[in-house]
Amino acid sequence: MGYREEMTAMGKRAREAAHQMAKAGTTLKQRFLEKTAERLGAERDRLAQANALDIAAAEEKGLPKAKVDRLRLTDKVLKEMTDGLRQVAQLPDPVGQVTGLWTRPNGLRVGRMRIPLGVVGIIYESRPNVTVDAAGLCIKAGNAVILRGGSEAFHSNRCLAKILQETLREVGLPEAAVQVVETTDREAVLELLRLEEFIDVMIPRGGEELIRFVAENARMPVLKHYKGVCHIYVDERVDMDMAEKVCLNAKVQRPGVCNAMETLLVHRAAAPVFLPRMAEVFRRHGVELRGCPETCRLVPECRPATDEDWGMEYLDLILAVKVVGSMEEAIDHIARYGSNHTEAILTEDFDRAMRFLQEVQSSLVLVNASTRFNDGYQLGLGAEIGISTSRLHAFGPMGVEELTTTKFIAFGSGQLRD
Amino acid sequence: MGYREEMTAMGKRAREAAHQMAKAGTTLKQRFLEKTAERLGAERDRLAQANALDIAAAEEKGLPKAKVDRLRLTDKVLKEMTDGLRQVAQLPDPVGQVTGLWTRPNGLRVGRMRIPLGVVGIIYESRPNVTVDAAGLCIKAGNAVILRGGSEAFHSNRCLAKILQETLREVGLPEAAVQVVETTDREAVLELLRLEEFIDVMIPRGGEELIRFVAENARMPVLKHYKGVCHIYVDERVDMDMAEKVCLNAKVQRPGVCNAMETLLVHRAAAPVFLPRMAEVFRRHGVELRGCPETCRLVPECRPATDEDWGMEYLDLILAVKVVGSMEEAIDHIARYGSNHTEAILTEDFDRAMRFLQEVQSSLVLVNASTRFNDGYQLGLGAEIGISTSRLHAFGPMGVEELTTTKFIAFGSGQLRD
Incomplete structure (x- = not known):
């Protein structure tokens, strides 16, 4: 199977999962976040084994020590991940919130209701904790997510993704709500960036070069996080x-x-x-x-x-x-x-x-x-998936709410248009 | 001068104008909208002459009657344009609105303030009234706008743009706040779509083919308006x-x-x-x-x-x-x-x-x-620049507010980060 077929199949599964996720209640999503935190603590050894493979490969490749250290899933990093998940679990659920309701002269009551964005793509470099942080926030907001981490953290990311998917299945949410691209080939990323039918927004997190590559090739909207001067x-x-x-x-x-x-x-x-x-x-x-x-x-x-x-x-x-x-x-x-x-x-x-x-x-x-x-x-958003420096949709820190959008709703009693 | 240089120069002028526009007060923007309405009525003859050129060219090309009719700047269309501008002038100014303010445990007061999007690009087909409607909404929201209309309405669009620019100058707003791409070559559009540094969002209005072309080639975010089933x-x-x-x-x-x-x-x-x-x-x-x-x-x-x-x-x-x-x-x-x-x-x-x-x-x-x-x-938004079927930033009808974004603001008394 070529990358195009593989990525398209992944996109379709994500879209299907997003439909399920949009209907998932607050309690179910909360249970997923808490169970994942629990399980990450319990699966320390399995994670350590996967992480050791990445560390060994990085050292063999001669990566600078600072870069190798950023890959390490230390107890401190693990604790930050699980604490983060528990915090996100406690945040208010934005999905279903009605952010305004007004009455038109014909009696139609019109409002805006928060709904998930749909399918979020995240392309990031090195640090494997992003896999868990980003997935947690996306699920909290009722989205499905496709993650493509850096090649250096390949084994760690795959292991984290498996734990996330096992927990999704355990609590009764669709496994495909969290998917990881298991190849580090740039061609695969290019195919991913063409899936505007299945991915609603792409968030690149990393250096300027990565962000430019994504912005230039993506057909879906991109939330960029450029430099801070x-x-x-x-x-x-x-x-x-x-x-x-x-x-x-x-x-x-x-x-x-x-x-x-x-x-x-x-x-x-x-x-x-x-x-x-x-x-x-x-x-x-x-x-x-x-x-x-x-x-x-x-x-x-x-x-x-x-x-x-x-x-x-x-x-x-x-x-x-x-x-x-x-x-x-x-x-x-x-x-x-x-x-x-x-x-x-x-x-x-x-x-x-x-x-x-x-x-x-x-x-x-x-x-x-x-x-x-x-x-x-x-700033009080409770969590953050990045700081957007592009002005559309979200400008500045993006929390759970920025991973949603609003639709219009209208309560009528038979109103017709003249 | 090649298209790349021409479009880049246009983008730079728009960015500069957007800086001025962001500071323009409510009254000044209102005066522009009312003056434009007035002037469009007064310049009926000049418009009719320009419009006649487009009509003659369309008839010569053998366009179907329905298409030719959509090009006509009849008295009815003119009245709709001027009424629309006067209505938009009366809408509340979204710029500067603070949409929430909360206090952090350290006493920092944090909020969100509405600001213009910056530079809006609009690529549309046939009907020349879009030139005025879209420019009016963009200016109301404090933006600069670059318009690229259909080749059939070339002379009408150019004449409308001149009237808009004359009015901008008259009231003391930057002329480059409204610019029209005066070529119908697709190469020029391609260059425009690459100006992500100068254009913050692109809004295509027209058939599915146009929207796909823009979505596939634009490097800046695109607000799409696909079909309604x-x-x-x-x-x-x-x-x-x-x-x-x-x-x-x-x-x-x-x-x-x-x-x-x-x-x-x-x-x-x-x-x-x-x-x-x-x-x-x-x-x-x-x-x-x-x-x-x-x-x-x-x-x-x-x-x-x-x-x-x-x-x-x-x-x-x-x-x-x-x-x-x-x-x-x-x-x-x-x-x-x-x-x-x-x-x-x-x-x-x-x-x-x-x-x-x-x-x-x-x-x-x-x-x-x-x-x-x-x-x-x-739905009560007062006006509309299109109906977005993409979920990011705006989903559904886009009014003046959807042509703005929010920035964070913080009022402190010397707060430091630990």
């Missing part, structure tokens, strides 16, 4: 103690992630006091600064920024710094170099705070708080 | 007088549109009384029936349906009819042959009404009302 603008009217703590947190609390600050913009009136002080704090924390000429004058040890520094996602202890003449200049800089991910203003001025909130078009805009809050858990 | 299920417990009126309305009030009924499903217990009676009404209205064997036994003049009749979008005075043993059988039939557009149940039974609403996964599901209500105006 996050800015903080420090206004002229600012509480400098607060600004110092927020900027430090945004840069160093976890510099390797997409919601860490990459560029600091400082109002000219605040710069002479704030920048030398902040630079000293950054110096103590090992942050390298790359500044505009004005920044370099105020902070003599600062290295001059080049054109490439604006809009750079360092994912490291490096920060671009620029002095601006006004908030408008800061907003323009963000529009030009930002990636629409996360931007914050630090200010005591109410008008400017509200204007910044309104005018900056990023997936999260904050006043007086760290950019590091752009995360489904932190 | 709409079903009505007449339950065993039904008010037959009501059912007769609703079925007649759904089939004959305007048979050539996507929300007209194409298949009637009747419960076996209701069929012996309902079908002969309904068949008589349909006969009087010139509707040809194509029935399952049971239907043909009850309605002797009924022509037997073939396999192709199930799932057929006739867009004509033809109706497929099937007797079913239960509501479940009706729902399964719909899942198998339907197009997820519009489905209705006619019943007096509360439980079955609620189950049908819940289990049928179409963009509009009705109880005791005609399928013809699946329309933005009829």
